[in-house]
Amino acid sequence: MRYPKEVILKDxxxxxxxxxxxxxxxxxxxxxKSIPEKDRWYLKYDxxxxxxxxxxxxxxxxxxxxxxxxxxxxxxIAHAGLLTHEFGCTKHVGRLRIMxxxxxxxxxxxxxxxxxxxxxxxxxxxxDIRADFVIGEEDPAxxxxxxxxxxxxxxxxxxxxxxxxxxxxxxxxxKRLHKTWGDx
Amino acid sequence: MNKxxxxxxxxxxxxGQVRIRANCTPEEISAxxxxxxxxxxxxxxxxxxxxxxxEKKAAQSGSNVTLALTDxxxxxxxxxxxxxxxxxxxxxxxxxxxxxxxxxxxxxxxxSKKIAINMLNMVLINPEIEDMIIYMVGYSWTWDLDGTxxxxxxxxxxxxxxxxxxxxxxxxxxxxxxCLKPENLFMGRVGKNVSNELQEKFKWIRFGVYT
Numbered sequence: 001m002r003y004p005k006e007v008i009l010k011d012x013x014x015x016x017x018x019x020x021x022x023x024x025x026x027x028x029x030x031x032x033k034s035i036p037e038k039d040r041w042y043l044k045y046d047x048x049x050x051x052x053x054x055x056x057x058x059x060x061x062x063x064x065x066x067x068x069x070x071x072x073x074x075x076x077i078a079h080a081g082l083l084t085h086e087f088g089c090t091k092h093v094g095r096l097r098i099m100x101x102x103x104x105x106x107x108x109x110x111x112x113x114x115x116x117x118x119x120x121x122x123x124x125x126x127x128d129i130r131a132d133f134v135i136g137e138e139d140p141a142x143x144x145x146x147x148x149x150x151x152x153x154x155x156x157x158x159x160x161x162x163x164x165x166x167x168x169x170x171x172x173x174x175k176r177l178h179k180t181w182g183d184x
Numbered sequence: 185m186n187k188x189x190x191x192x193x194x195x196x197x198x199x200g201q202v203r204i205r206a207n208c209t210p211e212e213i214s215a216x217x218x219x220x221x222x223x224x225x226x227x228x229x230x231x232x233x234x235x236x237x238x239e240k241k242a243a244q245s246g247s248n249v250t251l252a253l254t255d256x257x258x259x260x261x262x263x264x265x266x267x268x269x270x271x272x273x274x275x276x277x278x279x280x281x282x283x284x285x286x287x288x289x290x291x292x293x294x295x296s297k298k299i300a301i302n303m304l305n306m307v308l309i310n311p312e313i314e315d316m317i318i319y320m321v322g323y324s325w326t327w328d329l330d331g332t333x334x335x336x337x338x339x340x341x342x343x344x345x346x347x348x349x350x351x352x353x354x355x356x357x358x359x360x361x362x363c364l365k366p367e368n369l370f371m372g373r374v375g376k377n378v379s380n381e382l383q384e385k386f387k388w389i390r391f392g393v394y395t
Contacts, residue, residue, distance in 0.1 A: 002354050008391035112356065118366045122337040148366065177337075 005116065009107035013072055017116055020067035024076065025057045028069070031076040031101070039102055041162050042134040066120055070109055077101045080113040082120055082129070092127040098141060110144040118148060122177050129177065134160055135169040142171060150175040191309055197297040202260065204299070206250045206306035210239040213249065217258045221291035227330040231287045238262055246280065250306040252290065252299045261290040261299045263307040265318070273359065274319065276394045277385055283313070285320040288346075292331045301346055308350055314375035317386055320347060321362060322369035336367040347371050357390040
């Protein structure tokens with residue numbers, strides 16, 4: 001795929017989408033530090049831990065995780081990744097994760113990032129892409145996923161729990177990647 | 185664009201020679217036979233099922249209808265370069281500043297003979313293209329996946345491979361029809377003489393901002 005990709009957001013902000021690079025470590029740490037706790041409590045990793053970010057940077061070029069970032073005004077404003085498996089019964093499925101700076105949400109940036117990773121999934125020959133979202137917390141991402149033909153396959157009731165003990169439903173969404181005419 | 189002179193090249197294929205003829209006039213198109221392959225198939229319909237459609241395109245100001253012709257004057261391929269219609273966003277760049285490769289199609293029984301890539305060469309043969317931005321849109325629902333036995337993604341990659349050598353690059357756009365499917369493709373070719381100002385304007389137009 002051709003990078004960097006220029007996109008213009010709904011508020012006319014110009015952003016660049018490009019792969020995460022080794023030199024991005026400090027910018028990525030800064031990005032996740034700027035994400036308020038209310039927007040990251042449901043992540044699977046402690047993104048305020050520098051070691052977590054370092055591991056993501058180390059994983060670049062290892063082939064199983066492909067990360068992209070969106071940058072504007074010399075800052076990272078979004079980070080997304082497509083996670084794949086080399087082996088096993090789910091190696092045909094890629095998993096998406098995405099985080100967009102709250103100031104840049106509802107501006108179609110998430111959609112552009114998802115679109116990019118969907119095309120990558122197609123290039124990799126995946127059959128499905130899965131994304132999990134916390135209902136009530138990640139509604140903009142759910143909306144973006146719907147626009148890109150992700151559909152709900154399951155809702156795990158009261159599955160995730162915040163640090164305050166509040167339980168939320170987890171929505172599992174899947175997009176089938178079209179391969180033949182019959183799929184259209 | 186002024187109506188340029190006609191140009192022709194001959195391509196040797198495994199089944200004989202194919203003439204690729206650029207800037208065809210409506211009159212000469214009407215004198216050729218039209219391959220019955222340009223019709224409706226089980227999972228695919230040709231972009232233009234009637235020869236008359238090509239004649240109309242050739243009659244449009246500035247257009248370039250390029251044909252692939254057998255020795256028997258049978259049309260087995262066509263490429264069409266036209267200005268965008270007035271309701272399309274690309275017109276916002278300015279009068280006659282953008283043109284679209286509207287069609288590039290080869291009859292099913294004549295494929296894999298490098299006809300398409302040679303037709304594209306002839307579609308882009310007029311020197312005026314260096315003063316403008318040429319674009320193409322690939323809607324996955326128009327692709328002959330059945331006939332080519334390709335997946336949508338493979339077909340998409342094939343289009344990129346065909347257009348890239350001629351200076352086309354993939355661009356992002358929020359044009360609603362293109363955004364309908366992730367497989368869809370938008371590529372543009374910025375002519376050598378296009379100013380930085382127009383290139384900047386093109387960037388904004390791709391995202392529906394008309395300044």
